[in-house]
Structures are given as C-alpha cells and as structure tokens.
Amino acid sequence: MDGAGNMRGVYKGMQALILKEAPKAIYIWCHAHRLNLVVAHVCGCKIEMKKAMGILDELYNFMNGVRRQGVFVKYQMRKSKKSLKRIKNTTRNWSSSYKSVEIFLDVYEHILASLVELKDSNDPSTSSIADGLLSRIKDENFILSLFILKEILKCTHEACIEMQAVGNDLALVTKLIQHTKNKLQKLKANGDSLFLKLHSLSNSFLKKNNVITDLYNMKSIFKLDQTEFNNYVEQKKNKYRTEIFFPVLNAIINHLNDRFNYDCLNFLSQISIFTPAGIMDNEKIEGWQISEICNTYQLDVQNIVDEYNDFRSLYLESQSIIFCEDLLKVKKNDAVYIDESIANDQITKENINSEIMTKIKKWIKFSFILPYRLLNQLNSYSNLNLLYKYLLTLPKTSCSAERAMSKVKINKTRMRNKISDPFLENLLLISSEIDVFEKFTIDDIITQFALTSIRLSKLLIK
Incomplete structure (x- = not known):
C-alpha cells in the first residue's frame, strides 16, 4: 500500500481494517512509492533544480499543441522521433523526472530549432512564450542542472524499473535499495572530479549546439580581460559546486536513508537473515534474532532456529545444483531497464530479452526462491518451509495493483x-x-x- 494516512493509519486506516480480518497480514509501504518520494525531494531541494524541472514542464505544456508539436516533429524527421515527457507531481508515475531530463537532452537541438521558428509566429502569445523559453533553455546553469540530475537520477532509475517487475520479492528489493545507496555514496566520494566532468560536459553540449550563453556576453559588456573573466567563471563554478551540487547529492543520500532505514525496522532486518546472502553470512542464529518474525506468523521460535541452523549447512552444499531452469523464461510484459550505452537503433528483441534474463537471474540469486526450492524437496523442515511461503508472498510494491486499476480505465x-x-x-x-x-x-x-x-x-x- 502507499503511505497516505488513510492507508497506513494505525487506528482507522486501511491497514487497521485489514488486520482485524487477517491478523497475520503485514503493512508494507510500497517501495516504488517511497523511492519516487526520494526523487521528488531531490528535484525540489534547491531552487536551481526547481527551476530546471519547472522549465521542462512548461516546455512540455507549450509544445503539446497540435501545430507546435507538428513543428517539433518536422525537425526530427531524419532521426527517431521522441516525444517530450511530462514531469508528474505524484508518486505513481515512475521515472517521469529521469525520462523527461534524458529525452530533453537527446532532442535539444530540435527543440532549439522549433522554438526559433515558433518565435516568429503570427500569434503574439506563441511568439512571446517561445522567445522566453528559448532564452531560458540556453542558460548554462539550467543545462548544468539537468546533467547533474541525469547523473544522480540514473542511480535510482534502474531500481525503480526493476521494482515494477512481477517476479521480484522483498529480499531483492532490499538488495536493490542497498545497491542504489552504494552507487550514490560512490558519487559523493568522487564528487569533485564528477562535478568537473559534468561541468565540462555541459559546456561541450552548449558549444556543440552553437549556444552562446549570457556568461560569455558579460565579458564584452563589462570589458573584462581574459584573466578577470577566467577568475569570474571559476568563482561561479565553485559557488555552484558548493551551494548546489553537493547539497543536492547529500539531500538524496540522506532522504534515501530516511525512507529506507532498515536498521530501524526490526522486522525487515530479520527477513534478511533468510535470504541467500543471510544464510551464507550467518553461521548460526539464536532465538532473539528472529523472535518478531516468528511471533508475527505464530511460529515456534526454537523450531525455526533448529531447522534453520540444520538447513544452512545443507543449503551451502546444494545451492549450485538447485533446479531453477523453469524460471528462466522471458514474459512479454516484463518491465526492463535498457542501458543507456545501447543506441536506440540497436535496441532489438534480443537486447531486451538479454536484459530481462539478467534481471531474472539477479532475482534468483538474491531472493528467497532458491532456499524455498530446496526446502520443497525435503520433508524434515516443515516450519521453515511454511515461513518461506509467507516471505515469498510479501509484496514489495503496489505496482501490480495499480496496473490492474489502469486496466479498468482502458477496458x-x-x-x-x-x-x-x-x-x-x-x-x-x-x-x-x-x-x-x-x-x-x-x-x-x-x-x-x-x-x-x-x-x-x-x-x-x-
């Protein structure tokens, strides 16, 4: 379920009503919603980021008219046509911010050409808005903000896409979030070099599209010599790095830790003990380590401890021969993340199937399915087998339920x-x-x- 008050309310919320009917049910806040709340926070944590996303949204609304869209499509005739994406102010539209930034940068030259033509339109309103948008999307801070957002949101995008897959369980989602945290921490550790790289990319991007920014006009307006101008550029770059780049990077890391602080969630930390990684890391467990999860499902703690400790050695010996070939099947409606290094004209059915297969193998490696498959072949671990059945049914997101509601609207x-x-x-x-x-x-x-x-x-x- 999502995190709205009417859903997670302890006394009168949906979870309270469900617990009355099914006491063993567990309220899990949709991980995809929570991750998208992190993305929404980083897109609005600094004024430069707010302005950048606001301009993209305004540009989408402006180009959405039939005639304006026709001009935009005309300039894309020789290349693959892409539509601008709206930035949705909701937690239910996955990855809209990342896709909006990515597509804008891909079709930037066509947007420039379209706005130049629309600026000379006979309609005063169209001409005025096009001229305003044209000057704003040429701003060097705007382009730099988009490159920073693209780099940061790329870390969350893969996890967001994989969370929407049908087969994933809570164990893999926990691993995805931890992987995302590690990638962001790595960006922060290399923050200075990363900022210089993004700053250089944004300048090269503007030069490639023959955009002369207001920054270079100041050199002639204020009659600055080259040394004074270089000092001014360096001061402005350092100010952006310290006041925008690092605060944004810190904001997404801190917000991600707040939203997914598993150390504070005892139940979820106990679940990790039963993942393949947990089985390999823990030599033996004691009752206090799994007391909450056993009490939730009304299972005897000592029985689970004894069966787990005995099963662990058997799993370590047999994990490489557990049958799972029947799971390696590609479904038509599986969600997939295509790496950016693959060009649009190279995205084929084989590439997509390969990406899906990689995702399925990752799920098999990190989820509860391998221990459960082995338990199904044994008869002496009835309590542990039952617990794994419970764990496999725990939902990680509400994407499937929301897709069902979308199907209602379609049908x-x-x-x-x-x-x-x-x-x-x-x-x-x-x-x-x-x-x-x-x-x-x-x-x-x-x-x-x-x-x-x-x-x-x-x-x-x-």
Missing part, C-alpha cells in the same frame, strides 16, 4: 459503460495476464466455447 470505456461485472472481470483478466492468454490458440477457444452447450458443440465441433 471500461464510454462505449462499454453497461457491461456486466463478470464480463468486465474477464476482460481485465485477459489484459492483465496477456502472456498466459497468448498461449491459447483460436481452436482452443472455439472448443471451450462449444462445450458450454450441446447445440454449440454440434455446430462447432466436427
């Missing part, structure tokens, strides 16, 4: 406003589980339909 259109509940349920089931539905042939469907009555069977089955 229940204005022309279908009077369909019956069973028919609507069937439509939702087909659209949600399209990979399963595609396994059926037309002949299978006709045969199943014919078996519903004797008359139909005589007509349809030969």
